[in-house]
Amino acid sequence: MSLDEPNISRPIIRQLDEAAINRIAAGEVVERPASAVKELVENALDAGATRILVEVAQGGKALIRVTDDGCGMTPEDLPLALSRHATSKIDGTDLLNIRSFGFRGEALPSLGAVGRLRITSRVAGLEAHEIRVTGGALSPIRPAALSRGTVVELRDLFFATPARLKFLRSDRAEMQAITDVIRRLAMAEPAVGFTLKDMTEGERVILRVDPETGDIWQALTARLSALIGADFVENAMRIDAEREGLRLTGLAGLPTYSRGAAVAQYIFVNGRPVRDKQLFGALRAGYMDVLARDRHPAAALFVDCPPDRVDVNVHPAKSEVRFRDPAAVRSLIVSGLRHGLMQDGQRAASTVGDGLLAAFRPEGPAPTSTPLPPRVYQMDRPSQSSLIRARDWQSPQLAEDSTPWTPSARVDAGAPAPEETSRPLGAARAQLHENYIIAQTETGMVIVDAHAAHERLVYERLKRQMDENGIARQALLIPEIVTLGADADRLLSHADDLAALGLVIEPFGPGTIAVRETPALLGSVAVEPLLRDILDEIDDLGRSEALRARLDAILSRVACHGSVRTGRRMSAEEMNALLREMEATPKSGQCNHGRPTFVTLAMSDIERLFGRS
Structure with missing residues (x-):
């Protein structure tokens, strides 16, 4: 050959x-x-x-x-x-x-x-x-x-x-x-x-499930109650938002009704169930600063848009869609959820109160086996020495008292005014273990974790101040040059959004970016890892919340240090002022980590505990 x-x-x-x-x-x-x-x-x-x-x-x-x-x-x-x-x-x-x-x-x-x-x-x-x-x-x-x-x-x-x-x-x-x-x-x-x-x-x-009747909201609520559970419907916010021909409706769970995995998240586009990572990313972003990282929201959301603005012919299985303007849809979901949280965020999930009732046990013989530890919602109880140090730090005039100190209950002897008990969180009547406020309402009682509640109040105040006054920037003495290759142009397309958060970037030759200013709150920051984190999130979700999340995390830490400490004795006026501010502050139903700040017990529940019902 x-x-x-x-x-x-x-x-x-x-x-x-x-x-x-x-x-x-x-x-x-x-x-x-x-x-x-x-x-x-x-x-x-x-x-x-x-x-x-x-x-x-x-x-x-x-x-x-x-x-x-x-x-x-x-x-x-x-x-x-x-x-x-x-x-x-x-x-x-x-x-x-x-x-x-x-x-x-x-x-x-x-x-x-x-x-x-x-x-x-x-x-x-x-x-x-x-x-x-x-x-x-x-x-x-x-x-x-x-x-x-x-x-x-x-x-x-x-x-x-x-x-x-x-x-x-x-x-x-x-x-x-x-x-x-x-x-x-x-x-x-x-x-x-x-x-x-x-x-x-x-x-x-x-x-x-049988066909539901009534208007669309009644039918949807009844169907979701049958399929996801009555608890979900009871502890969900009604979402109804519209923008630029797009509409978002459905129910989204309260932050305190979160799950340990993303098993109760359902998104529909024009009635079609879809699995779109950008839409589910928008769902996570809507709950960004009200849930801990290991918790997941529950939601059933319906996006309706003109058929010519969404392509469902992406894959034969038709479970993926492509929007003409994905940023508009994502923004609608995030803003719709955040608006719902602003409206209903002061509410705590009823399942929290149910868990409290289940924790009560009648007097009886000691158990033969070691019981499981109760679920911790806020933080582990501090040691007695920690409580004493907190008491001394916040009340130095009492530090000279050599009497051994133990967590106590202080009681407000005065009868509450009717107009106070008629408020959602009622009137403060006592403080237990130098942290928990007991408030009386017309229909029962409320137990408030003062530290967690005040932490959320301070956090929301700091965020509001940052939004009103802008994010302070610090100019770098020598701009930091970062080579990102083909990713540089993609990052530069988001330069305006990043500048609004205090990160100023400019092109510096092919595939290279110059970072001239960074958010002052971050202090000394490793610029290149931050930029790559932002790029990863843009790839995953279409835009990045990484920088905002870092800023919010710093504000959250500041709020924690600046809030009422466990171990501080509060007067009746201070406790009632805290309750009133909670009623006026969005998202006050949960702390910065998504755990409940208060638990409500109805009189019927209390009477049932004592066999009076």
Whole structure:
């Protein structure tokens, strides 16, 4: 063989057959049984169904059956529904004006390519018919029995692609994923009834919600109460904000109703459940200075916008969207949540009071085993020596008293005025352990953590002063030069926002930035790590809150040192002044770390503790 004639075979371009094309498409559209359930239920919703029944067996691997009472399909529609890119949702002329869940025409042919699919449907006034497809092979249409709507039955999912079965999880995990899909779709459609049954062994109802009635807020509240829990609705803020043709509605939990993981966060765009990291980042940013880093808010938020301002044709699964103006949507979510916190932030979650009631135990024999420590909301109780030092530091005139000091209870002997007890936080009646204020209200009592409450009040005051007077800058004697390569231009596009926070940057040659001023509050700061943190957050969320978060953290530390210390005895006037300022200050229901500043107990709860109810 000569060098002039290399032994290289030329690849031949071939047209794949329809079955292979559908199996490839199924890999994107149908990742697992939950994906199939999502596509079929969305088709039922597009058909105008008011009740949808979903039956599954073995986590959807053996059976998925979706029954609806929608408009149905004619015999002529059935084979078309199983053709790729055949749909009744759009005409193909405008892919930016999509008002339905489905529109790609890929789900049913994909399911028929990898499983055994049977569709039975009836249009009002016509007879019912069915069609079957197995591994991509269609059978003839034949008459069937059905009262109304459509039944889609999928058996032996992935039998035609057995390798995919190896990547599925346990039946229990797949069933949990299906349940999550139904829950999300049911939240978005409160006027539709949903039932999910497990048919693996007999018939077991996993989830059932009936159609809700009333106006949109009543229906939504009732549906979220059924799916997320009555506690969530009771401890949530109503969100309703509008800007530039965008609208944000829904319910967002109080900071003191936070979770240990992001398991109760639901975002919908034009009624479609989505998983968009920028939208969830905006949700986190809305709670930025009211939650500890290891806590997560609970929320169900609905973004509505004109269809031509959002592209839902990003991925076949349709769980990702792309906005024409993502910054406007993000800003709407952040500002809507912060406005809600300003309105309802003085409220503490009712579950805090429930936890307090549960902590009470009647007198009885000592437990035989060591009980678990109670949940700590604020901070561990300081030692007695710490209390004495705090008392001495704040009350030096008492330090000469050689009498051993112990945490005490001081009581206000005067009867409270009716106008004081009628206030939300009532009238101060006592101070316990030199920190906790006991206040009397018309309907019960309030216990206030004075240190945590005053910390929030001072923090909000400092933030307000910083916003009103601006952020002081310190000019660097020698500008710091940072080389960021291709990231430099991206960071410079946010220069105005950073300058408003006291960080002044300028271009300094290709890929290089000169930092001329930094926020005075930060003192001596490592500039390059700060810039890279900001860039990472811009990549993740579309913009950065890192600098503002650092400034707020400093203000929070200042507020902690400047607030009422545990161990300081307060007069009745001081305690009542603190209560009144809490009532007037947004977000006073939780400290800077998201823990409650007060607990409310109704008289009925107190009487129940003593067996008087």
